Amino acid sequence: MIGCTDAANNFGLVTADGKRYKFLSTDSSTAMFTDPRVRQRELQITARLLSGDKLEIVTVQSIREGKLYDIYYFCELCNVRAYAPGPCPCCRNELEFRETPP
Numbered sequence: 370m371i372g373c374t375d376a377a378n379n380f381g382l383v384t385a386d387g388k389r390y391k392f393l394s395t396d397s398s399t400a401m402f403t404d405p406r407v408r409q410r411e412l413q414i415t416a417r418l419l420s421g422d423k424l425e426i427v428t429v430q431s432i433r434e435g436k437l438y439d440i441y442y443f444c445e446l447c448n449v450r451a452y453a454p455g456p457c458p459c460c461r462n463e464l465e466f467r468e469t470p471p
Contacts, residue, residue: 381424382414390424392416398426400453401440406466413437431468438468 380399381391392399401407410431416424429452430437441450442464444457449464451457457464 381422388422390416390418390422392424392426393419396426398429398452400455401429401442404454404466407431407440410440430471433468437471439471440466440468443467 379391379394380402381389383389407429410433413430413432415427415430417427419425429440431440432438441452442454443450444460444462444464446462447457447459449457449459451464454466455464456462
């Protein structure tokens with residue numbers, strides 16, 4: 370993955386064959402890449418190729434022991450699922466990082 374620092378607003382990936390793609394800067398799902406827990410994991414990213422080298426994220430999953438896991442943030446109190454770290458949009462408590470089988 371390229372651009373994985375907190376200061377970067379643009380994220381992308383490099384494929385095994387060396388092709389570079391950039392995620393849309395307006396794609397709110399890229400906020401999860403600011404979380405070091407996400408960057409530490411091997412990821413499977415499903416994305417829609419829009420034009421040229423621009424990608425729109427559909428799903429981000431981690432791979433552990435050959436199995437896929439959905440990664441997201443969750444508020445138990447409000448039953449809210451989000452794809453960016455931070456406070457719950459409802460109660461403002463910190464969202465919990467989750468990694469679950471699909």
